[in-house]
Amino acid sequence: MTGWFLQDGQSGETLNEQKLLQRVHRSRHFKNQPGPEPVANFLVQLILCLLQDEDVYLDHQGPSVCEWKPLQRPFRFDNLSELVHQLKQSSSLLHFQTSGSCGPAKHMTHRIDAFLPPARQATDDAVWGLCYHPCHMAGMQVLLRALFRTQSLVYLFNSKPTDVCRLLSLHKVDHLSATPTFYRMLLPLPHPLTTIRHLALGGEGVEESLVNRLRKAFPKAQIRNIYASTEAGILFWSDGTSFRILPHLQAYIKVEEQQLFLHHSLLAHNLQQSEWHATGDRVEWVDDQHFRILGRVQDIVKVAGYRVALEEVSAAVAQLPGIRNHRVFARPNAISGHIICCDLVPTEAGCQIGPLKQQLKQQLLPYQRPRIIRLVDRIETGSSGKAKR
Amino acid sequence: MIPKSLLDILQVVCEDKPQVPAWQSVGRHTHLRNDLQLDSLELAELSIRIEDAYGTDLFSESRIECVGDILERITP
Secondary structure, three states: OOEEEEEEOOOEEEEEEEHHHHHHHOOOOOOOOOOOOOHHHHHHHHHHHHHHHOOEEEOOOOOOOOOOEOOOOOOOOOOOHHHHHHHHHOOEEEEEEEEOOOOOOOOOEEEEEHOOOOOOOOOOOOOOEEEOOOOHHHHHHHHHHHOOOEEEEEEOOHHHHHHHHHHHOOOOEEEEOOOOHHHHHOOOOOOOOOOOOOEEEEEEOHHHHHHHHHHHHHOOOEEEEEEEEEOOOOEEEEEEEEEEHHHHEEEEEEEEEOOOEEHHHEEEEEEEEOEEEEEEEEEEEEOOOOEEEEHHHHHHEEOOOOEEEHHHHHHHHHHOEEEEEEEEEEEEEEEOOEEEEEEEEEOOOOOHHHHHHHHHHHHHOOOOOEEEEEEEOOOOOOOOOEEEO | OOOOOHHHHHHHHOOOOOOOHHHHHOOOEEOOOOOOOOOOHHHHHHHHHHHHOOOHHHHHHOOOHHHHHHHHOOOO
């Protein structure tokens, strides 16, 4: 396929430049709370809101319930670049909710400049795999950054791993950005995929073994681990697991009691009341310019009086052979406070829990060990694409 | 008579304990700590497994010491 396109991996619908411009031109009404699917409709409604300078309400919970509103005037553009130029001038605010995977959902707003791609050489022929929900900050980052560079997109959110593999090859996707949970479900691939040139992962803790598996599965890809949040967008990145703080950001972060804090000037438009924002991420310094994510502050639980970091348990579980994906979580218990549990997705049928338990016994202390282990077909994820704790 | 489903749960929780008495001798008076030698983490595991199987959180409301105490709570 030549020229810009948005391919819907679920419905098979393709929106090319001509169709997009026609749909924008023919529209007389718009919704400022666009439903996420089909993704082509979502994109058209988003564009109309931005052109109207109307605020956009991105609710990942379900379809739009708001009323259609009349457009002030029809919008006509001769090409995509002209449309993109206009979109970048929009004064709309984009209203998001955090996924709620890390506590109560929070509301936050961003201006359009939070989604402008960094000023580096653009590769207009790039094709992105959109693996995030488009109403989430990460999905919107991928969608708008690609659109602003007139780069094509293949919508892969909620697609089965086998379909994802097929669509990546079919549409020659070369940029992929997703959560570690998404990649764990995707691996192992039937064969290494050499078309992927840039691969990003973020939103969750990443174990070194996953990075190594990704290097084998995508041998031509530059792999980047990204630290981003709905509150602040993309801030840091890494080739492995330790993030470098660029000099211009050094005065805007601090770490107290192992928790990362961000200066209010880095945050979303509506979160700039107090000077420092607690991210809820536990970090440790590697050196004075690099830090490593240890996990979430709330993912420390007490088991029989001992502090257990779920990420430490997760790192041990990730080493188990024959396991594609996993989820470590804590259940409240009247005797021990909490008890550690674990769901495992085996790569093949016939997997036995006994030997896996024995291996974990070698690696973990008694109070860290998952006591209830279940074999499951898949790990349940939230709309953010992250594994549910 | 101990239901097989409860016996299965006890066997899973005790699977690493070679010194546990023969399962045919386990009865109402078998003591969870003294006879089955369950520590607090294993008792926690037992309570979660019973909660999942019978919908009853054993240890949140009453003192459970013997297999018979469990039977009283799970038997309708």
